[in-house]
Amino acid sequence: MSELSSDVLEAETPADRLASLGITLPASPPPVANFVTHVFEDRLLYLSGQGPREADGRMHRGKVGADVSVEEAYAHARLTGINLLAVMQEALGDLTRVRRVVKLLGMVNAEPDFADHPAVINGCSDLLVEVFGDKGRHARSAVGFGSLPGRITVEIEAIVAID
Template sequence: MNNVTTNESKIEKRLLELGIELPEAPKPAAVYIPAQQTGNLVYTSGQDCRKDGKLIYEGKVGSDLTIEQGQEAARQTMINCLAVLKSHLGNLDRVKKVVKLLGFVNSAPGFVEQPYVINGASELLEEVFGEAGKHARSAISSNELPFNTPVEIEMIVEVE
């Protein structure tokens, strides 16, 4: 439907303005696919905060990491979600609306500020997509996450 090439993508130009170059989509760590589309909705599998194949942070927010470090991890996790979407869609300009995020925070006992951590992802989506980046969201505490990542996020987007 959209004949714009990746080089002409408005969304990718916006990412570059923000100093973000999307990596290759991360390969699945187990038996699943990175994205599943049904109709005009695309669901991503959970992503973590890897950059160049290595987690940028490890551990629990509230003991090993500050809220600000958790926000940085959430931002990198969202960059990886966008890389998965680009790989699936071919062009991020096809994203009509970010519908929902589900964010998990590897939380120290007693840590209850998960929404502030996942803001790192939500704020990036608004910076990139504007009004279309505003979404419903859940921010959930987890006592452990795979590979000791501090954050895991999955998303649902509506596409054209």
């Protein structure tokens, strides 16, 4: 995670921080089944699970702890965070409307003996703190699954408080 002072974070917008990280948000990934990418309820934005989808549509697949390393899966979780940000941007029109990232549920397609799920999902958590500062710090669950849709390595969903 980058070491940014709180003064710098207050002065910069999430778009500025994305640019300084060299991140251009892709188009919001379309739903892969009968659901929507997000739902507003009061001042909360619920984001459906996203996966490690590259801008060209390619998905990262495999079993973490078997054919995918923790470092690779961390990068996949970071990419998934970028896709969550793309959905937020599309839903809100401006990421400055994010009051706080409230909660993440991080799911890891892991072999049965794998035990480092939090280190994988940190890829997304670290990104959200880099982009939103303290507003990006969130409650979180990081859990393992025997499989995920399409054999993707990670899937992450989020709840975001908005202005």
